[in-house]
Amino acid sequence: MxxxxxxxxxxxxxxxxxxxxxxxxxxxxxxxxxxxxKQKFLEGRVKLLGGTNKYEGNVYIYHAGRWGAVCDDSWDDAAAHVVCRKFNRTGRATHGGQFGEANEKYWMDDVVCEGDEKSLSQCIFTGWGSTDCDKTEAAGVICTNMTDNTAPSNLKQKPTKRLHEVIDVGTSIRLVGGRSSAEGRVEIYHNRRWGSICPDGWTLYEAAAICRHLALGYAEQALQTDYFGSSEIILSGVHCEGNDTNLFTCKHQEIGDVACPREAGYVAAVVCTKQLADLLLDTTAIERSAHLQDVPMFQLQCAMEENCLSKSAYEIQKTNPNWQFETRRLLRFTASSLNIGNAEFRPYLPKHLWQWHLCHMHYHSMEVFATFDVLDATGRRVAEGHKASFCLEDNTCLPGVEKKYSCKNYGDQGVSVNCSDIYQYNVDCQWVDVTDVEPGDYSFKVAVNPHARIAEQNYHNNAASCVLRLSDTYAFVYACKLLRP
CATH class of the missing domain: 1.20.5 (Single alpha-helices involved in coiled-coils or other helix-helix interfaces)
Structure with a gap:
């Protein structure tokens, strides 16, 4: 508008x-x-609304000529710290529209920050305007002085020590309050007392370590709740890699007398299961199919509606009356994911919440199913792309396995066990716009289920990191290796 x-x-x-x-x-x-x-000056700026002072409120970010809200999915204190740095303060994240419902459309969702980014727009997120949040899920912050003792402890320093370095011989863990032995709040026995874990930053990666530790299989849910009851919190800042065999190999912030910024009574909890999907990304398909293609912008109008081109493309669209005849250089490739688990991979949104995309004439069952990043030698992202999971289906299956899921006629979406979901290189948005990237050697990272929105057995086969050699005439992708998103 x-x-x-x-x-x-x-x-x-x-x-x-x-x-x-x-x-x-x-x-x-x-x-x-x-x-x-003015529009250029405001791009990426943030403001806080709804608080009792200028240092707290729901977060709004300026993009493409208008202000937009931020969804609280994956929102944590690291992201709050990035926002509050503009006030020379640190910050604590708030959730669920603590300062009122969102009064603008959502610009950002699934924001993941390290905490040292210069602006919120430099953090990882699902793409401008890509969200499944309602107006009650606004993300907010409470900014505090850097020297304030109430500042979240996990922002003062990142976890460095592993638990096994500080615990005593008799330390153990258990699940309490669940309806079965496979669920409940997590309690740890330390210094002759049982206590809970602060849920700040609690994700499926940490939950997976708990389920493996207790020989309960895989983590189906990582919960921050009082549903299973609560007890004194004696451990905070837990950080696991996702492939940890037990909790004690994970890093932590504090153990003993700790401060937890979460709502009173909220503790870390898990639900474990023996049956779970597991996507394996095919690195060979990426290496064999990667190539450059120059495409006029008039052929990319549907893709532009899904934010699948780089920022400069939209600037050209705004300023050049003949923008349709400009070209973009796309790094195209095929991505294939085989479900090697023992359960089906299904979208996390129920069918009635899927979004219809009129231009492409299809439904979006997930806002972002895959992300693609081009990184320079310092790890800085110089180009990026994303793929909405508008069609999760069984494209090919191993011998003897019958296809179950198909997107035709508003069909159910998913990936069956021993079947592959394949995005061919000629599909819209199955690319990275590298028009503005200088020739040279880069890292190329492809990740499926990048924010672990859907539980899996293993996350260290969900991403591929490859070497990308980019020239004026060709792209060469090689030496891909699997890792965590």
Whole structure:
């Protein structure tokens, strides 16, 4: 809407300038330029609304000419710290629209920050406007002084020590309060007392370590709740890699008398299962299929609606009346994922919440199923892409396995055991826009189920990190290796 109004203003200026003096024409042109400069100046800025002072509130970010909210999925204190740094403060994350419902559309979802990013837009997220959140899921922050003792402890320093370095011989863990032995809040026995774990930053990676530790299989859910009851919290800042064989190999922040910034009574909990899907990304398919293609922008209009091109493409669309005839250089490739688990891989959203995309005439069952990143030698992301899971289906199956899922006619979506979901290189958005990337050697990372929104047996086969050699005429992808997203 902002750009439509801006273009109308430009047309009005052109019409009105036909019979005016050069000075008046220059004045009107300067007015339009100020509008453009303001939009460029505000891009990526954040503001807080709904709090009792300027240091707290729901987070809003400015993009593409308008303010938008941030969803609280994956929102944590590291992201809050990035926001609060503009005030020279640290921060604590809030969830569930603590400062009121979102009063703008959501711009960001599944935000994952390390905590040292210069702006929120540098964090990993699902793509501008890609979200499944309702207005009650607004992310917020409470900013505190850097020296304030109430600042979350896990922001003062990252976990460095592993639990086995500090625990005593008699330390053990258990699940309490569940309806079965495979679920409940996690309690750890340390210094002759049982206590709970602070749920801040508690994810499926940490839950997986618990389920393996107790020989209960795999983590189906990682919960931050009081549903299973609560007890004194004696462990905080737990950080696992996802392939840990037990909790004691994970890193932690504090053990003993700890402070937890979460809601009172909320503790870490898990639900374990013996049956779970497991996607294995095919590195050979990526290496064999990767290639460059120059495509005119008029062929990419549907993809542009899904934010599948780089930022400069949208700037060209705004400023160049003949933008349709400009070309973009795309790094295309095929991504194939085989379900090697013992349960089906299904979308986390129920069918009635899938979103219909009119341009492509298909349903989105997941906002982001895959992410693609081009990284330079320092690890800085220089180009990125994402793939909405509009069609999770059984494209090919191993001999003797019958296909079950098909996207035709609003069919059920999923990937059966021993079947593969394949995105061919000629499918829209199955690329990275590398138009603005200089020739050279880079790292190319492809990840499926990148935010672990769907539970799996193993996450260290969900991503591939490859060497990318980019020239003016060709792209060569090789030496791919599997790792965690």
């Amino acid at each position: 902002y750009y439509r109004i801006l273009f109308i203003l430009l047309e009005i200026v052109v019409i009105l300038c036909k019979d005016v003096s050069d000075d008046e024409r220059a004045t009107r042109a300067a007015f339009i330029q100020r509008l453009l400069n």
